[in-house]
Amino acid sequence: MQGEPQVVGRPLGKLLIRTSDKLARGEAQVINLGDRLFYALTRGLAFCVIFLVLLLVADLFRGSWEAMRQFGLKFLVGTTWDPVARQFGTLPTIIGTLVKASIALILAVPISIGSAIFISFYTPKWLRPVLSYPIELLAAIPSIIFGLWGIFVMVPVIRVIQVWLKANFGWFPLFDGPAVYGVGVLSGSVILAIMITPIIAAISRDILLMVPRTQIEGMLALGATKWEAIWKVALPYARTGLLGAVILGLGRAVGETMAVTMVGGNSFDLIHSLFDPVHSMASQIASEFAEATYSLYVSSLVYVGLVLFGITIVISLLAQLLLWRLSKGRIAILE
């Protein structure tokens, strides 16, 4: 049974690998006009994307030049945002953005990966769409809707929770803030968590569904329980993909504007507790751009945009690094 197909298969496989290697290196042997055109077209489009990114970076630099000359890197550690005194520093917003996104991840990751596991491994095939559809629907809701829902429904609930937390656990520094406001770090984080959960869940589900059934069946055949098979085989197999899903969620959380503006409280003070109102970078830009009346003000807002762009790049680089580390330590079944 193993003999014959392998003899035929091996050279073919090698040939395919060689061609794909060359394709990957961009030196494919172009045979006819159609191939040549297609190659030129895709190459053009690929450069187009790179060009767009470069253009964006260049424009961000150009736009923020005035603020950079004025404030330099102190902009990143400055804690005053005062359009009247023409003094701009963005540390509180950077911290606000990162803290809210991190708490959102902590809340969203277990829920989304848990639901993805359930849908992929415990749900009969016919039932999957019934469970998946609401997740996809959630992912498609515009953020302003989340924001409105947040203001009218979520914030009053969070306020009650915050007041209770402060009354009972006020000695804990994170709960020693203006609980009665309702809007603030916690509300912002929760709304972000709700918004990124469907994204992480939908992608994780697709990735988990791609784990070969044979891997899991093999594990079961060896006497593992289903839980062990999922925990020890499926999740490690899918972890790079899952990490990618989480990073996408984080990206959305960092860049989210509308909903988080509506429930975040938007203060420029440094935060000390979970209940403090705080701005985030994207919402600050969106809120103030229209009425920014002089050029240094506009330039400072563009500078915030550049910093946000930088943060996004750092996050994705860290993710790449993490993926690289993970793939080096891959378990044997993947080789």
Place this chain on the structure above:
Amino acid sequence: MKIKGFPIVTAVAALLLSGTMALAACPSKGVKEMTGAGATFPYPLYSKMFSEYNKLCNVKVNYQSIGSGGGIRQLQELTVDFGGSDGIMDDKQKSQAKGGPVLHIPTVSGAVAVVQNLPGVRSGQLKLTTEVLAGIYLKTINNWNDTRIKALNPAVKLPDLAIAVVHRSDGSGTTFIFTNYLSKVSQEWKDKVGFATSVNWPGDVGGKGNEGVANSVKQIPGAIGYVELAYAKQNNIPWAQLRNKAGRYLEPSLEGAALAADQPDLPDHMEVMVTDSPNPKAYPITGFTWLLVYENQKDEAKADAVARLAWWMIHEGQQYALPLEYATLKGSAMKKTESLVKRINVSGRPVLK
């Protein structure tokens, strides 16, 4: 024709006036389209006015409500025929305007209501002075049972409740008017915070837009905030009475807002914030919104169209202001605005005669 509430000095003046108004309704030199951009605050009114103007003259006016800052930038770059702004251009902005001197033509004014959430206190019951309001926004007055608030409200039962200060987090003309008012009446506010479309607030919560502020005020017990009068009215948010410069306590109203601009010492160029008006019947937190138009125009047809549109907006157009909760131009403000519109010229020749 809207000449009600207009002090008619002599019959001759009235005749002359109605004569010019009849002349000036529609563009006469073939312009079929105009573009403007700027302030969001007057947008509901402008879109109503421009739709009526389109019916009347078959001239389409596109107004993009991108904010005062954007309006000023587009006017500077000559990409629009007129700008809209809730604030006055500063000298640097004026120097960057590529078309020369810019006229600030007021169209209507708006009032800002101070709203609060105080259990047991009805709308219009709470009285505040400028000093106390500034103290609250500076966070030097932190509790509703502060003696300074109590002294103004002997009849009101004020609770022992922390004051949560709510402000706009987005740049806005409303904030400009409100902080301008506080700067005029409180030296401490002027030194520490100042006025602009967005400032460095001493505290507490920022809400996006009128709806954001209104919701935070409605939901947080002990909150105080400021919103456009129209928004406070439509949403039944309890508001406070404010003491004006003459010492009278007034609830926010359109009449009070209109009278704020009716004062003797208005400058001819109308680049003035009418907050804290000396008029004894004026509500103190009131401000104009302006059309920004180049005084010296190049294109005769465009100049004619813009001037006639502006003229129509400050006369016939005013009838749409009250239903949409904007205060109309009155008295001396109207007269000075008319002469401003008449200054629009092409190489020295005024467009409207």
